[in-house]
Amino acid sequence: MAEQRTRPVSRVKPATVFSTVAVGAVTASVVAAGGPAMAEPDYPSWSEIEHAKQNEQTKQAEIARVAELLTGLQQAADAAVQASMMADEAWRIAVDERDRAAERERTLARQADEADAVAEISKIRAGLLAAHLAKTAGNDLATELVFAGDDAQGLLQQLGMASKVGEQANTVYEQASADRNTADALREQAADAAAERSRLATLAQTRADEARAAADAANAALAVQEQKSAELYAQLASLKDTTAELERRRVEGQAHEAEAAAAAVAVAAAAAATSVTAQPGRPAQPAPAPAPGGGGPAPAPAPAPDPAPPNAGAVEAAIWFASQQLGEPYVLGGAGPDVWDCSGLTKAAYAYAGIHIGTHSATNQYRTLAGRGLAVPVSQAQRGDLLFWGGGGDYYHVALYLGGGRILEAPREGVPVREYFIWGSPAAAARPTG
Template identity: 40%
Template sequence: MTALVLALGVTSTTAATAAPTAPSWDDVQSAKGDVEATQIAVSRILESVGAMNAELDQVRIAALVAGEQYQQSTLELARVEEAMATAERRRDAALERADASGRQAAQLAAQLARAGSGDLTMALIVSGDDADDLLYRLGTMSALSTRTDAVLTRALQDRNVAAALSDQAGVARDAHEKVTAEAEVVFAEAGELAAQAEQRAAEQQVLLGELSAKLAELTGRSAALERAYLDSLENEPPAPGPSPSPSSPGAPGPGAPSPSPSSPAPSPSASSPSQPSPSPSAPAPSPSGSGTPPPSAPPPTSGPQPNAAAVATAIAFARAQVGEPYQFGAAGPSAWDCSGLTMMAYSAAGLAIGGHGSSAQYTRAASRGLLVPYSQVQPGDLIFYSTGGSTTASKYHVALYIGGGQMIEAPYPGKPVRIVPVRSYDRVGLVARPSG
């Protein structure tokens, strides 16, 4: 529960921080025609978008962390269920053995009672011709006593073992009930965070539409072009230092109309080169924040080599799901979470990669020697994300690398399965090669 509590704490702290205020429509109208005022208004819009993205990112990560914790709790629940089933099977087998040995001991005791009835010593003295028969009976009784002692001893041992295994089965059942209750709590909390993230994402879409219109009014470009630019900022991690250059959206992108005299675009900043928005006809992919993109042709490696057929099948399966919704805990057929998508993609290729859970998939790859450095990433590899990119921390997200610096992912609540550039923020330095 610690990770979930921390995630919730981060969300609360972020939500409590006042975000920069975007300019009103009156501010926008007043800024038109004044280059400096336009720059300031644009800067305020970009700052508010950056703050909004950072806040939403925290909510989404909290939801992903909670979802991964739930997946881990389900794996623990499955382990406890198997332990409980094993304990109950052993208990039932021991009870059957104890019952059988008890019945055998009772039968032999009855035979002994019948064979030893009467005073055998007196019978030997007064008998004559029947002495041999009585000696035989005495010998039989002695043999029966020895056998009965052994059977009784075994019956007692079987009964003691059955009692001990019954106690163990009870402990296993108690553990199962405890883990089940904990899993239900985690499921409820993770579901609540996922719903919160989805609601925040929907609210953000509305705000981005309004801010795009304001940017279009300031720059003289289309609202669609400005919306594409603002959408492209979504996956950028919060950057330390000064806010984005006010001139970022000011330089017309390819095919963009020139600003009108009455609505001048801000001039490029001397200290920060402009970042033109993508054109509507050829929108640029969202920035990955990765600094140096993954190699298009990775250098030779001595690590495990991928199975081309399995990789092709997994990627084709994942591609076929693009556009389908994210759903917490889902593994198809028409909704997905991150590890559900990668699990089923490789299941389509006949490979088990560790079950439903990012950490479980990473752990399985590690145990089989299938981890390689990200610098050697190849199509079909699994890319993982954790807090700070730690290799030891729980992995809250996993995606499928498809080459060219891109990956397929079921990203988070409110966003469907998609193909995006690989992000470096929180990315783990090792990738898994399930088909190696």
């Protein structure tokens, strides 16, 4: 399956992207509801381009205008793609929570069944003892004792035995009552768990609908970008007496350089933060334990300043498995054998190498590995490490790092599993084989 998009995903700083995503999401929802869309930029006509070429100053102004329009198109498309990735991860987290609730429901139901069986046995024991006491009481031991004469001692022994049976019956009754209360409490908890699982299933469906809408919006934004940028590159080439393809390569090359510079700044900032956390002669600051699931904000432990080297055998096994999936389509929730999403691919790749890295969620995979002390600074990422996009303990994309600035990933709908260069600025890294 051929790639539909061969250009970098991210062209702007993270803060700009996040603000643009918010605006884009609102705009998309308004348009989807049939409301008015934001005004379209004023694209130049070919007559304006020809007129601008008559005057050098006007031509330069038009070149700048076209370049700005190209940048705006790329930013809008990239923001839509990121919004789609974030919506996909929100669905994965919701599914994680739903599945945990379903497992809790099953566990409580099984425990309630077992407690019901125990309560029934206790009830039978109590009933048998009650029947025995009733039979003994029917002999009227007190009357026999009054007229017993020489046999009074034997009757007293019978009375003592009856008393002990009564005490035992009381104990059995209390146990039977406690067993029934336990069974009823477990059954009530199982019912609550079923209701929670149902709620989370509805939420997961809502997140699935949102992910579908976000993917459609991203594809629409990319289609607009491709259509409009093709003409803008042709106009730019006409203004500069070059070719559209040359202008495209030049603009994309500059964007790639800017992206690499931004990534380098992010890496340097991460390295500086790590050095502050663990300075020579001073122990690293303790970090809170990661949340067990994908949902809910929870600061992840800081990367280890001196991570252990990767296990080469496991690394190559995971990369080999992932490389066998190249060209296979992206499907949200895909975990093989022939469809994948980002965390489904990384989970399966390391499972093939015999390593559990977490659930089917980029956020959960980072928190799981960081909780084991396997987070590493992005600046120290090595072949086989996982790179994560996002921040603040929540991540919307994960990819296998191949080394040399290359990654292997299942990127998004419409783009199959691919080998690619590092796009944007990964926020975190972890070493499953450390």
